[in-house]
Amino acid sequence: MPIAAIIPAAGVGTRMGGDRPKQFARLGGVPILIRTLRKFQASPLVDRMVVPLRSDEMDELGRLLQAEAFKKPVEMVVGGDHRQESVASALRGIDAKQFEWVVVHDAVRPFVDVRLIERVIQEARLNGAAICAIPAMDTIKQIERQHVVATLPRERIVLVQTPQAMRTGLLQRAFQKAEEENFFGTDEAMLVEHLGEEVSVVLGSERNIKITRPSDLPLAEFYLNMEMQEATAQP
Numbered sequence: 001m002p003i004a005a006i007i008p009a010a011g012v013g014t015r016m017g018g019d020r021p022k023q024f025a026r027l028g029g030v031p032i033l034i035r036t037l038r039k040f041q042a043s044p045l046v047d048r049m050v051v052p053l054r055s056d057e058m059d060e061l062g063r064l065l066q067a068e069a070f071k072k073p074v075e076m077v078v079g080g081d082h083r084q085e086s087v088a089s090a091l092r093g094i095d096a097k098q099f100e101w102v103v104v105h106d107a108v109r110p111f112v113d114v115r116l117i118e119r120v121i122q123e124a125r126l127n128g129a130a131i132c133a134i135p136a137m138d139t140i141k142q143i144e145r146q147h148v149v150a151t152l153p154r155e156r157i158v159l160v161q162t163p164q165a166m167r168t169g170l171l172q173r174a175f176q177k178a179e180e181e182n183f184f185g186t187d188e189a190m191l192v193e194h195l196g197e198e199v200s201v202v203l204g205s206e207r208n209i210k211i212t213r214p215s216d217l218p219l220a221e222f223y224l225n226m227e228m229q230e231a232t233a234q235p
Contacts, residue, residue: 001099001100002048002099002100003046003047003048003100003101003121004047004048004050004094004099004101004102004168005046005048005050005102005103005104005105005163006049006051006052006090006094006102006104007033007036007037007105007106008051008052008087008104008106009021009023009033009053009057009061009079009086010052010080022211023108024057024060025211025217027110027220027221027224028221028228032110033051033064033107033108034068036105036110038068039110039113039117040105040117041070043114045121046072046117048072048074048075048099049074050076050090050094051074051075051076051107052079052086052090053076053078053079053086058076075093077090082184084175084178084184087188088175091175096168096169100167100168101168102166103117103121104163104164104165104166106162108211109162109210109211111207111208111209111223112208113205113208116202116204116208119202120165120202121163123165124165124200126200127198127200128166128167128170128197128198129164129165129166129167129198129199129200130164130165130166130199130202131164131200131202132160132161132164132202132204133158133160133201133202133204134161134203134205135154136154136157136158137154140152140157158201160187160189161205161208161210164188164189166192170197171191173195174194175191177195178194207223209223
């Protein structure tokens with residue numbers, strides 16, 4: 001069955017600063033969003049991409065997409081003020097009978113590996129919903145009013161990334177329940193969990209960073225150079 005990818009890109013990106021949304025900031029001369037879309041274009045499992053974004057940015061993305069001449073369709077829809085609203089907007093236009101699976105990925109994680117996309121999708125096909133995450137390296141403490149109330153077992157804590165893949169009908173039901181109950185989650189998996197369904201986890205990648213602050217850019221440039229060197233070294 002065909003798979004649709006949702007790449008929410010409607011965020012303002014206030015932590016990045018400047019006068020441009022972070023997803024349109026250039027990395028190696030190319031907008032971060034375009035670098036992210038290239039990865040999903042390269043995945044043989046993904047058939048269609050939907051990008052929720054602000055209406056006043058559609059012309060700019062349209063010009064960028066025309067220049068890229070992607071082979072797979074990329075559809076633009078109007079996103080919301082929050083990620084959940086943006087993904088919901090994209091989901092409304094996806095027919096679960098046509099696209100049995102959906103993958104959601106942050107627009108500003110351009111270093112996702114195509115193999116990671118496929119591992120998450122394969123795990124979702126086995127269990128209905130899957131995310132990727134990396135183990136927590138630091139000690140994690142729960143606080144309340146600036147006081148430590150508990151030290152959480154590090155071996156049971158993971159740092160969640162995207163992509164996240166779910167059966168389309170399952171994710172649509174999760175969003176419907178969240179809307180009915182005015183429930184807001186920080187990612188799609190949280191909404192599926194709220195529905196009472198299990199979510200599987202596969203190992204993510206240290207390189208799969210989310211570019212949200214100016215301090216992230218030097219590391220992003222480093223990973224970009226690594227990616228370019230690896231591509232050149234391939235036979």
